[in-house]
Amino acid sequence: MSVNRRDFLKLAGVTGCSLLAGAPRRSEAAMASTEFYGMLVDTTKCIGCRSCEEACNEQNGLPKPEVPFSSDSVFEQKRDTSPGAFTVLNRYPNAKNPGSPVFVRRQCLHCCQPACASACLTKAMEKTLEGPVIYHKDRCMGCRYCMIACPHNIPKFEYESAFPYIRKCIFCYDRLKAGGRPACVDACPENASLFGTRRDLLEIARTRIYENPDKYVHHIYGEHEVGGSGTMYLSAVPFEKLGLRTDLGTTPYPEHTSGFLYGVPLVFVLWPSLLIGLNYLAENGNKGKNHEEEE
């Protein structure tokens, strides 16, 4: 094997550069840690420009909507996410300040212990180490149990397709892995959607409430709801008035079925032994009866 001078210099240069460039390595290390990434939506800062919707549409290659993203007319009705729109903005009246309505984003909340992932029998829904709940379309069999299970009604099914998939926000997982942020966060001109580790975001949220106690409702939606979620909300008006359910409880959803599932091996051990025992008794009982009849 012969290494000429030019190749050696190239190799040395590449090695040296990669050693010097510490930044990407550090971010890789952060990715490998179990710190969950999430998003903080401060509804008091949102101006309803729909940049997030547009960025999401482009990032995920979704069909262009009939009403352009620059139009406000969509706010006349409450909208839900759909197979063609992973995030939608809704407008709600502001009782405190009627002049400035509240805009609330609706998208996957990326629960800490997601119901959809625990419901999926093929692991098509997966909670990643980085935080996002992603979807493996090649595994999915389209049973739609994730839709039954999700407390926020997020997974949507392509009913009009012969080869349908479940569609929902996956927190721009590819961008995240490349060290980036979700497209919607990048697009937000008002920093109403913040990206960061869940721990940092909670700290920011608490600080904001602490510093402006009159401005905010003293609750971070998503801190404890159904065991906590990656996406969290801050608001000036009560959350139940923003289309967010506040009666979901704090129990992580997988715990609702874990009791039943723990019972399964128990039944598998107890039932056969009980049945064999009963059968033995029944057979002996019959023998005894035959005896009596004979005597």
Next chain:
Amino acid sequence: MKRKNNDTGRARNALHAVREFARFLASEMKPKGKIGTPFNVITGTIIVVGIALIAIRFYLGLGAVTNLSQDYPWGILKGFNLFVGVAFAGGAYVLTFVVYIMKLKKYEPIVRVTVLNGFLAYVFYAGALLLELGRPWNVVNPIIGNSFGFSSVLFLIAWHFLLYIICEFIEFSPAVAEWLNWEKARRVVEKMTMVTVIFGITLSTLHQSGLGALFLLAPAKIHPLWYSNYIPVLFFVSSIFAGLSMVIIESTFTHKVFHDKIGNTLRASHDDILLGLAKGCIGALFAYLFLKVIEMVHGGHWDLLATPMGYWYLVEVVGFVVLPIFLFGAAIRRRSVRLVQFTSFFTALGVILNRLNVSVIAFKWYAPVRYYPSWIEIWVTLAVISMELWVFRWVINRMPVFTEHPKAAKEEIIPVAEVVRWKASAS
């Protein structure tokens, strides 16, 4: 040289046997009896149109033929075929328990037909489930894939369905072996009965309750009167009386339709059997009612009873649980088989009501736009039931389902001979 001749002779014999067997199967495939009966015409039309509708479903997607929506991902294709159908198929595990485990010989004449019914129900309802899946070709993933969703109740159900269908087939296979006249095979599969019965009852307990446990994951979506931690137990207990009342209904029909196929033993003990099953129904119904009351006390949703959904809840519990208990009681006291049969219909209706309540009606009861099935969904459901009836009739007309096999009957005598010998040696 001689050996080679022998080999070709054997091969020729084998080929001959295979050809004979194929001819036999072909002849058995032909329908027996008249073809143009009203039943055939009606169900035949339903099946043909149903198959066309299923083709449309696969070509255009689920949205084209169903009223399913993003709010109601599960409709009556799951609510009826799966939740109701499987509950009605529960008769098989209850009766195998009574006959093989508890050794109650009285019910032996109806075990085979019940197991057959259970088996067909699972095959057809699992089949109907495939129509309802968005990507049915991936249905093998939870079975063979590298993606086992152990945390999913549906994963458990998928596996249990598969295993239970195999169990029920083995339980029924002696009848198949008798039909084919395969004596050796019959003895082998008959020896496996006990194992499959024990395994089958265990599997049934788990997946009957598992179907209820599916809904544990939707606490905020199901009306509080129907949502409780007891759902799995309630589903299990109700599958007992659902199965038993289905056995009664089914025997009412088969007695009329297949009158000439029914053996003497069954004909003689038929009324006794139905009255006995009715007693079983009462027990299970009472346990169910008891659970419902405990659930009500624990949940403390008394105020909700005075709402429209509450009235509906009372219709279900009082009308289809409390009333059947009294009706069955009266039927047993008067030894009225007619009333037993009527009450079974009533009870079965109540089970349909309950399963549809949990899966469709009480599900997102607050939603502004409610789900109701499209005519296509109802038609496809009827087509699945019709297909099952056809296969059921085909099997009944060919295999010894209601009658005992002459050889099996002979073997029954042996223990008696043993007793005689024992008596002779004792005296």
